[in-house]
Amino acid sequence: MAPSDEHDGARNRIAQRPVRRFLEDSTLADWIERHALTLTALLTAGVLAVMLYVPVGIVFSNAVFVDGVPTLRHFQEILADPFYFGSLASFFENPLAIGSHLSAIVGWIGAVSISLSLETPLPGLDVPFPWVSIRTPGVQGGLFGFTAYQAVLSTIASLALGLPAAYVLANYEFRGRQTIRSLTILPFVLPGIMVAVGFYAMFGQAGTLNSVLGTVGLGPYSFMQYSPLAIVIVAHAFYNAPLIARITVAAWESVDTRTVETARSLGANRRRAFLDVVVPQLLPAVFTGALLTFIFTFMTFPIVLALGGLELATVEVWIYDRMRRLDYAEAATLAILETILSLGLTYAYLRYESAQSGLSRAASPPGREKLFPDLRTALSPKRLAIVGYGVVALIVFVGPMASLVIGGITDSGGFTLRHYSFLLERQVDGADFQTQPYPAIRNSLLFGLGTLLIAVPMGVVVSVVTARAGRSGAIIDTLAMVPLAVSGVVFGIGLLQGLVFGLSLPFGWQFQVTGAVAIVVAHAVAAYPFVTRNVSPLLSNLDPAMVESARALGASRTRALLDIELPLIASGIVAGAAFAFAISIGEFSSTVILAGGSDTYTMPVALERYLGRRSGPAIAMGTILLAVTASSFVVIDRVGGRFEQ
């Protein structure tokens, strides 16, 4: 449908629906329609209270109560410990000694020196680069400082790798574009151990990349050891650049470009029009992606240890360790500090997002050019840059996954199918108390579908309630983002101690929640923020006048949402649905905890249980996980695509 038709279509719907509704009016349906938003919002709040706030609150309370008496002792201890807060610790220890803090800062600045030199930073390449080195007298960041530092670097790397992908996918037409768009968030579902194995198999001394380089006489290079921090950051980008790309593509496809034409007709050149018209419509999505990436990499856990080692430990590593020792107070205190930081950032961003008031009246994305229409265009600098990016993307994203797949069909003797025949035998002959592949696949798909069906309405409702609601909206939205900002370890322990063991209620009642349905709801709680974060930027881009006109013509808020807003932000909803599915497929800890001893295991759980002293069976299971998830993503996008224009 051409953009202008679509716009008229939306307008026609505004005009026609109320009339039709008026004719078919029935009181109950009408009541439900009028209150659907409120009811869904209340249900969402109820689900969050039971499945999130209560469990997390139980764990967090360990930080502020000692034997039932409230205390801030744990916070004081941790804030004033240089191990956690480095140079800031002395500030926290005595925040009022402003004079000595100031003189410390002045002394520090005086000792900074900057020098310019030529360096060869690329391993194996003798190309000198001008290198600015800033020597500072050691700032001790402590555990929190380092965690934030690597998260910032990871966010920058993820933006650098994610935004070009969004640009290409939104602006160029080529074979397989839609499939690639569907598959972007595939890395999201891979368990940390598989990413680590995939990275070693791709970038290791004996890895795929060195084998390929070897065929042209280069290498081998020790990519993994050159800088462990760099590898960890690339691995974070492997997870998060696709997230930034997917969110940004969804926004790009909802851009109202007719304003570009207006700008052009008023004399703006292409670049100017892009910067002034398209970029502002994309920024909320880009910032959303960056924010999510920062939060995730701030709370990163298994991947730093697996690729970087304990030297690169983050706060979450410590939370995990303290929780394993059952030192609840220290674990909870660290987790609360982590959450405060994440939520603070989220709130700051949401204030910005809710201040956006767009003028978009229809999704009329820029037309897509053919990527390689002819040879001459293919050799233009822009196209060559895209090809260059494609090679990088192939190495960073496809490489580790492909190397993993290869690992599943090889052993020391070369090609083999024995890892798969092990899985098949386990399926056919395994004892019923052992883990079998088929139930894992089936459970994963059922849970994923269930999660999608619950998380999408939850996420959309939170978006609708909070978008443009100013400060109060930003506060509610921030509280709704708690699932992203709470340590996964804490959430898991909270579910165990709160819902699985049971909560004591008055009069001797016990409240317990376990089983498959609880797992799905827990997944939905973890997943709906992704729907919200995909939908909200698009929603705030819409011209509020459209909904107001519809309401003025007699449409209920729900009807206006269903008929006017949702069709215009469908690409965000489809992206959110794909994320919800992905979160459910990849989820591990709440799945095993809420299973409560029953055999409701999923693919990542099966994979983990197959990790014995041989890697083959687990890698084969990882390949199955990738294949099943990939086909599901294609289906979700195809089905969802029917609602997108």
Added chain:
Amino acid sequence: MPKVVRTAEAPITAFKTTRCHNRVMQRRTFVRAVGGGAATAGLAGCLTRENGEDGENGEEDEGELKVATYSSFVEGELEDGDSPAEWLKEAFEAEYPDTEINWTVPEEGLNLYIQQAQQESDVDADLFLGLNVDDLVHIDDNLDEQLFEPIGRDELENANRIRDDIDFGDPDDRVLPYDTGYISLVYDESAVETPETFDDLLEDEYENEFVVQNAQDSDPGQAFLLWTIDRYGEDDYLDYWQDLQDNGVMVGDSWTDTYFGPYENEERSVIVSYSTDQVFHAGGDDPDLTRNQIAFPDDQGYENHEGMAVFADSTKTELAHNFMDFVLTSEAQAAIAEKNVQFPAVADEFVDLEESFYDYAYEPEESVTFTYDELDGNLNGWVDDWEQTIVQ
């Protein structure tokens, strides 16, 4: 006095709903759907009310023993053949026809039961199989009451078969060992020389070649840390670790991460692992074991005993003891050694292990291990000092 028990099933949905049930103490149980709207349809909540009356043992089956263990014991380590759990279940149930072994693998391991005891909810298993000595210290650090009851050695015919040197040193005698194993170095002989001593690992030969696990939460990682404490003493072990760091040691996370990541992909050539490593790579007529060479630095190996214990809450004490006695029989000891790829806990004359087992499973001349008393009150502090040394 029995009263009416109302049970309302949750609405049938596409998902299996779990009923709350409790084998040990009968409770009034309600299963009911919470909410009913689109967003929460089918969320199965479960409200139970403490009855306080024991003795309604309607659903209790005399012959059922719930055994908690770790995942590889159930799933099996080897490609062909049963897992140790499969073998034990089949053989024990054949010997004791009215019994049933139910395996359970809690993701949180022992911590699940410690937390259940902390919250004073019922501990949901009869026997735990897979305890190390540090687990006992961990229990006692976190619980005032007993999680496990003392072993009733009088009820066991085979307890005296256990090797004299396998002793947890537990003052409460809660654990019965069922197998033992050695942590050693595993190395690639095509890349590095055999590391003969701990000091060797500080040589240039091993620069950026050595990978160990995280002593915070990995068994072999913690074993290696304790081994260095034994070797260099409480005052000097951190210096040794600093030297290791200067020589580019990688402190990874779990055994799986380190072995399947840097070691298997030839990024590192020496790893802390088990002295049975070759068993997993010795298939075929002419196995290539270049990357599976075993080294015992200073001719030592760190020995980790694995044990089993009966939960104090269990009402199946007798059955549990029958099972433990069975685990110590010659056939079971041979089966566990082969299938769990560990060494038997009983003395040689009480186990018929094929000689070929020792072709690929190595024992050190001298073994190092820490007992309960040595770890009690020290372990967390040692690990704390170590992690601060590594991370700073």
